Amino acid sequence: MLETAEERPMPYEPGKDPYANLGASITSPGRMIEKITPADADLAVYYKAAWAFCPPDVAGGFGTVQLVGVDNADASPCPVKLLPGLQPLPPGQLRRVLATGTTAGVEVYGIRDK
Numbered sequence: 659m660l661e662t663a664e665e666r667p668m669p670y671e672p673g674k675d676p677y678a679n680l681g682a683s684i685t686s687p688g689r690m691i692e693k694i695t696p697a698d699a700d701l702a703v704y705y706k707a708a709w710a711f712c713p714p715d716v717a718g719g720f721g722t723v724q725l726v727g728v729d730n731a732d733a734s735p736c737p738v739k740l741l742p743g744l745q746p747l748p749p750g751q752l753r754r755v756l757a758t759g760t761t762a763g764v765e766v767y768g769i770r771d772k
Contacts, residue, residue: 684751688769696723696757696766704728705768708747708755712740712764721761723747726754740764 672678680686684706694701694708712721719742724735728751735756738747747766755766 682771686771689771690769692768692770694755694766694768696755696760696764698754698756698758700753701755701768703770705752705770707749707769708752709744709767709769710738710740710747710764711744711767712742712761714742716763717761721764722759723761723764723766724756724759725750725752726756727751728753735759 677687682689688707694705708725710721710723712719721740723738723740725738725747726732726735730736730753735754736748737759740761752768755768760766
């Protein structure tokens with residue numbers, strides 16, 4: 659997980675942030691990016707967007723990530739097929755990235771506001 663504002667070695671400089679006054683919304687740029695560890699339980703926080711990286715040496719470079727949206731039923735995950743490399747996941751808020759059914763070695767990154 660990335661460092662919090664309190665742990666950053668360099669101070670945050672609002673003058674360098676053209677988005678500082680932008681209200682948080684589903685379409686506003688995310689303020690935090692964190693690596694998500696797939697688990698068969700709800701995430702500690704829900705994410706408004708996510709990206710995945712499928713290394714070329716994992717399952718021949720093709721993988722799957724099992725996603726559960728905020729309003730999806732627990733038993734209705736959406737399997738998303740991954741190509742080799744870094745790619746955005748379908749737009750939508752996430753509450754789970756399941757370990758079950760997600761290809762081992764795939765990395766998932768969540769984007770959220772504070």
